[in-house]
Amino acid sequence: MSLMEIKNLHKSFGGLTAVLNFNFDIEKEELVGLIGPNGAGKTTVFNLITGVYKPDEGRIFFNGQDIAGLPPYTICKKGIARTFQNIRLFNDLTVLDNVKIALHKDVPYSLMGAICRTPRFFRGEKKIEDKALEYLKIFNLDNKKDEIASNLPYGEQRRLEIARALATSPSLLILDEPAAGMNPQETHDLMNLIASIRERFKLSILLIEHDMSLVMGVCERIYVLDYGQIIAEGLPEKIRNDKKVIEAYLGEEV
Numbered sequence: 001m002s003l004m005e006i007k008n009l010h011k012s013f014g015g016l017t018a019v020l021n022f023n024f025d026i027e028k029e030e031l032v033g034l035i036g037p038n039g040a041g042k043t044t045v046f047n048l049i050t051g052v053y054k055p056d057e058g059r060i061f062f063n064g065q066d067i068a069g070l071p072p073y074t075i076c077k078k079g080i081a082r083t084f085q086n087i088r089l090f091n092d093l094t095v096l097d098n099v100k101i102a103l104h105k106d107v108p109y110s111l112m113g114a115i116c117r118t119p120r121f122f123r124g125e126k127k128i129e130d131k132a133l134e135y136l137k138i139f140n141l142d143n144k145k146d147e148i149a150s151n152l153p154y155g156e157q158r159r160l161e162i163a164r165a166l167a168t169s170p171s172l173l174i175l176d177e178p179a180a181g182m183n184p185q186e187t188h189d190l191m192n193l194i195a196s197i198r199e200r201f202k203l204s205i206l207l208i209e210h211d212m213s214l215v216m217g218v219c220e221r222i223y224v225l226d227y228g229q230i231i232a233e234g235l236p237e238k239i240r241n242d243k244k245v246i247e248a249y250l251g252e253e254v
Ligand SMILES: Nc1ncnc2c1ncn2[C@@H]1O[C@H](COP(=O)(O)OP(=O)(O)OP(=O)(O)O)[C@@H](O)[C@H]1O
Pocket: 013, 016, 017, 018, 036, 037, 038, 039, 040, 041, 042, 043, 044, 045, 210
């Protein structure tokens, strides 16, 4: 059984059809790319999967259960984590607190315990802090743990957002244009990091990207969206040479 299977998804905004008859699947531990030119409907698909929008039609099966139209927090609890195209961190909190928040569901003490500052509270806090630091280490941000998130350079904010998403222990991590605004070296490093995260945490990753060349090196399978519809699907090599894909990206370097 696929980890996620999407069947005949439709979404319109007024008279504009953003996503039409969208079919998709991703296996456990697979790294899949969803690419397409500007306005193709990628973010809309993303928002449908994560519960930001309700589909007009269609089903989204995750671990065999239909999650279409469920609220975002329920979908997150089921094991889908996301990052945003425009970074959304808790800007005034420290780097460490941004990740600790994502671990709140693992809190081993009660509200009363927190108010009364019981030994169980302190032990629990220490455990969460250690875990958050482990995530920060993976993203090479542990030495910035006490900095205010908004003071980090852009590339580090992006990495922190992924660390925070990963801390919710998802089985599917969806990254919306994670390399947007990064320089070529940062982008290259990030792609390697994404591949290594998949190996280490044994999770599935859906990478949504405008830039086709970015996903070519890292994704095992790619879907191409244009005007709300899938125009090609398959291995990177097949996608690179697909006539419809080349036409959709006409004028852009493929
Ligand atoms: N909330 C909305 N209300 C009205 N139209 C919308 C809304 N969200 C998206 N659209 C329209 O739906 C179409 C698909 O947009 P979407 O943002 O999903 O594309 P995209 O592939 O993510 O583009 P980009 O790469 O520029 O982010 C566009 O024509 C967009 O203007």
